[in-house]
Amino acid sequence: MIHHEHSGPRPMPFQAPQGDLAVLAGSANQELSKAIARSLGLRLTPAETHTFSDGNVFVRVLENVRGRDCFIIQGVHHPVNDNFMELLFWIDALKRASAQSVTAVIPYFSYAKGDKKDEPRVSIRARVCADAIEEAGADRCLMMDLHSPQIQGFFQIPVDHLYGRYVLAEHISSMGIDNLVICSPDVGFAKGASAFAKLLGVPVVIGNKERTDHTEQAEVLEIIGDVKGKNVVIVDDFTISGGTLISMAELLKARGANDIYAAVSHAALTESAGPKITASPITKLFTTDTIEPLPKKSCEKLQIVSVAEVFAAAIRSVHDRTSVSMLFPENPKQK
Missing domain, CATH: 3.40.50.2020 (Rossmann fold)
Known part of the structure; x- marks a missing residue:
């Protein structure tokens, strides 16, 4: 027992x-x-x-x-x-x-x-x-x-x-990142991304994501908006495999973005997600403490902000x- x-x-x-x-x-x-x-x-x-x-x-x-x-x-x-x-x-x-x-x-x-x-x-x-x-x-x-x-x-x-965006936005604001843009990974989260951007007083760009089955992988096809020379924060409500965040980060890099961050309220990460995010172009993944335990050791880029x-x-x-x-x-x- x-x-x-x-x-x-x-x-x-x-x-x-x-x-x-x-x-x-x-x-x-x-x-x-x-x-x-x-x-x-x-x-x-x-x-x-x-x-x-x-x-x-x-x-x-x-x-x-x-x-x-x-x-x-x-x-x-x-x-x-x-x-x-x-x-x-x-x-x-x-x-x-x-x-x-x-x-x-x-x-x-x-x-x-x-x-x-x-x-x-x-x-x-x-x-x-x-x-x-x-x-x-x-x-x-x-x-x-x-x-x-x-x-x-x-x-x-x-x-x-x-x-959770209030504490995440406050944390990002405290970092003093200049030339910042908020990025939604798809049209479905555009409203949430806009609310996030409003808290920081910065513009929004939107990704076009396509999911063909029930796996946790989705392909990001294009970005609506200019990110060249910008520092970008990809925002979403949750991530499991990290696949969407990583695909978006790679596309942002290809479109000329500088530093790329990600911020999600819930990091429901699988065991394999941490190493993939660590090896990706994402500089930091900000998340809250809504889920325990978080794989901090396997994802060196994870930074936790409490919503207590x-x-x-x-x-x-x-x-x-x-x-x-x-x-x-x-x-x-x-x-």
Whole structure:
């Protein structure tokens, strides 16, 4: 039996006041959860996960949460199905423990890619997951940079959509890169790239990407815009193999770009992706800490910027019944 103990030995029974805030860490995002708790000035509510030898997952809250606003932090990344089932079990455990409310804090929701029926006889996986989260008893969700923002409409409960581009743009701005251009790898992310560029006050160029199958490789065919003599940051919501970023970087170099960077909210990198990115024309790959663990050793160019304060501010806003959208005042959709 594999045993994950999240918060040390079981504490003495604790009686919480009505409406008190409780933040719990699932096994998927331990380090981010600790950072969020520190930002909130709280300790993580003691909890534990057991994974038995046959793969069964058992979760337990080690403190009284009756009448409390509970936030369970559990991303849905590799191993995706294990992490998703654990999330459902945490929601169920908290509801059965008489929590006043349960908010599922999902830093990375990988099934967001399955947002439509674009082929015959396929599942709309994001919708199935939304139904399961609601059925388990969640009252609300906090998610960051969904692949398709319209997934919020799959839920009957409120979904607060957070953005990683604010901390990424702030980090890039602090580097003082001159003659900068933001590059979207395809038309689909053009709006996100434009919002990113607006934060930095720089122009945007757009790539034309074609994907012919379900592999993680895509061919970048052309670039709309001038990059000659420019320093470029390729932006996207996530990367898995790094293939699109690398293809775009190679094309940018061929079009006369100088230094090339990449910035993604979620680095769901495979084992082979790190060495490929390290060997590519990309100078640095900026990403957030929504996914653990990140292969820092295999990808020497990886630079991590924490989004703990963004999640902490959103959790505080939900708990205090204030506006989460006010955290992103420069986004026209959030005014």
